[in-house]
Amino acid sequence: MEKKRGLLIGRMQPVHNGHIQVIKETLKDVDEIIIGIGSAQLSHTLKDPFTAGERVMMLTQALSENSIKHRHYYIIPMEDIQLNAVWPAHVKMMTPPFSKVFTGNPLVDRLFREEGYDVTRPPLFNREELSGTEVRYRMLHDENWESLVPQATVDIVSEVDGIQRLKDLSKKEVSDLKKRE
Numbered sequence: 001m002e003k004k005r006g007l008l009i010g011r012m013q014p015v016h017n018g019h020i021q022v023i024k025e026t027l028k029d030v031d032e033i034i035i036g037i038g039s040a041q042l043s044h045t046l047k048d049p050f051t052a053g054e055r056v057m058m059l060t061q062a063l064s065e066n067s068i069k070h071r072h073y074y075i076i077p078m079e080d081i082q083l084n085a086v087w088p089a090h091v092k093m094m095t096p097p098f099s100k101v102f103t104g105n106p107l108v109d110r111l112f113r114e115e116g117y118d119v120t121r122p123p124l125f126n127r128e129e130l131s132g133t134e135v136r137y138r139m140l141h142d143e144n145w146e147s148l149v150p151q152a153t154v155d156i157v158s159e160v161d162g163i164q165r166l167k168d169l170s171k172k173e174v175s176d177l178k179k180r181e
């Protein structure tokens with residue numbers, strides 16, 4: 001029987017518990033989920049601190065922690081392109097064939113809908129706390145971020161000295177601080 005595949009794309013900066021819950025939900029609907037790590041070219045900024053490779057590690061280990069079997073997912077880093085109108089074709093070229101798209105991102109929703117895809121908004125779990133923005137804020141301000149992410153993310157962030165990376169990125173150049181009006 002032909003497999004039903006779905007696509008889920010997120011920047012995953014970093015991978016948090018909301019991602020894992022959504023992946024589990026989508027796997028109730030499809031046989032295989034293609035997980036696109038979005039904006040793969042970005043790293044070392046406050047909004048996108050982790051490299052695509054680091055995010056792949058977080059996700060692979062987190063899925064294993066959650067006993068999600070390899071045969072049910074593909075993890076594919078996806079670089080952004082300049083042209084929104086042809087982005088779905090770019091994504092298609094990089095992924096196994098899929099018939100469904102799961103996204104809460106209005107632009108992603110719009111672009112795939114225009115291409116005739118079945119787009120579903122996955123349930124959002126505790127969106128107030130389970131967001132990359134909240135996790136990065138807490139990392140930077142020495143608040144409890146560890147409870148919002150899988151153990152895998154805690155381990156990888158520690159391995160790559162991620163908290164110090166964020167703190168360093170938040171520092172201003174002395175020349176910026178001294179800028180005169």
Ligand code: NMN
Binds near residue numbers: 079107
């Ligand atoms: O909802 P988030 O976590 O931001 O993930 C969506 C991802 O899809 C982002 O990485 C975003 O850059 C990407 N995306 C890329 C294009 C493009 O390359 N033109 C268009 C729409 C979304």
